[in-house]
Amino acid sequence: MGRGRTLEYPKTAINKVNRYNQRATYDLEQIHSIINTSSVVHVSFNTPDPNNPFPVTLPMVGVAASYEHPSASLGEPLDIYLHGYVSSRLMNLSRDANANANANADAASTPPTPTPTPTGLPVTISATKIDGLILTLTPNTHDINYRSAVVYGYATIVTDVAEKLWAMEQVTNSVVRDRWRFTRLPPDNAEMQSTSILRVSVVGGSGKIRVGGPRDEQKDLVRDDLRDTVWTGVVPVYEHLGEPVPHKENRVKDVPAHVLEYVKDTREANAKYAADATVDQSQD
């Protein structure tokens, strides 16, 4: 990977953010960071049913990571690993997509092309974090500070056992940092069978970010009657982690350090981002 260079998803007709370009980002690090700080992502895909014009959307746990380059940073190309269940529609469709691709490959009498057509189920993955409510002089200028990421790619079921185990570790640690190694390991055969992991080979993505305070129009800012009566400002919004609540079956007296530290760090990072986002940025 190039060093000192910011990698971006290519702008195409599909992912180009048409409105509010000042808020658009194609920066891999920003987009992957939004996904990895979201506990749940939304996964949208189409069913083969010709009578269903609606994309299906499922909430899933997702994490951006690279099995081939495990030390890759968030600013480098990553796959998205999704955690789900073998019986779900998404898993079945991904399995069908794989099977069709393999069947086509088997049936082909010509050798495989060097750049094969993508296989797997086309999916769009989205995640949004709310950072503040923008209160202004007039309804139209009201807004929301937020960070939103959308990536799309082809989903296939992970069949390699080593990759699957690795991905399960990434998924678990995306819920609570470093949690995996403090649990009963490894997953047994029944657990490996009942769990499915999807790997999405990302082909593109984009993000939208809104930061800063109110942006009222000059026509309203010159009116003393408005300025003297309408409060304007930002209500910061952030995900807060409460005090850990032990389960009734729990026997370990103290909440372990990896949980306490995760709660503390996440609280601070979330509150800080929302506070920083209330301030107008010079380049914005």
Place this chain on the structure above:
Amino acid sequence: MGRGRTLEYPKTAINKVNRYNQRATYDLEQIHSIINTSSVVHVSFNTPDPNNPFPVTLPMVGVAASYEHPSASLGEPLDIYLHGYVSSRLMNLSRDANANANANADAASTPPTPTPTPTGLPVTISATKIDGLILTLTPNTHDINYRSAVVYGYATIVTDVAEKLWAMEQVTNSVVRDRWRFTRLPPDNAEMQSTSILRVSVVGGSGKIRVGGPRDEQKDLVRDDLRDTVWTGVVPVYEHLGEPVPHKENRVKDVPAHVLEYVKDTREANAKYAADATVDQSQD
């Protein structure tokens, strides 16, 4: 509307929640409530481009409400109003969908059928709230408390001025309760022109809700070595509203009551839901 009766979205092949049926809901009030307590929803739809197999997903401000029956409760059939911008892809596609429908109607030599085919752009709207992190003995039983809603329907642009103004009020008040009447009203012509509101006629929906504490398996619960070393419990998660930050242009000395009360009530409701969700429910 029937009284004392809980309305549900019909279960169909499209919306049936196949996995974890104990978490599934088709209850209108629960589904609409998730949407209306989410500042931002995700709107997914397909583009007409045959080379693009990926649904487009956009973050938008959305609110469930009924213009025809403004006093309708969350448990009654509602439309979803979405706020966007005239230049965006979604708005253009919705306009095209309307135009095509109208063109077809004009061209038809036969009278319109009593139950016309749905017009508008098929969209799927999703919203998810995170309520807690479930820490258990083994990675596979780790989970997340959450509330997720998905509704789908046909989006058309609101052209009636009275309905559009009403919808803009609903959208503004969905960001901060009761905000609309404390701002400069009404929107002027330029604002009405630059703002588009989509009305989604909902044809179905479903929700998934996970509440309660850890659910470990018997095979692990009988192991003293695990029970004595692995902490299990819930980390509550909820959206927190911080102290309102006045803008540098703001001249109103005190944060107004409608803002303070909204912040206080939302804080309390969010924290309470997450705390209640840590407790195992008897029917769950």
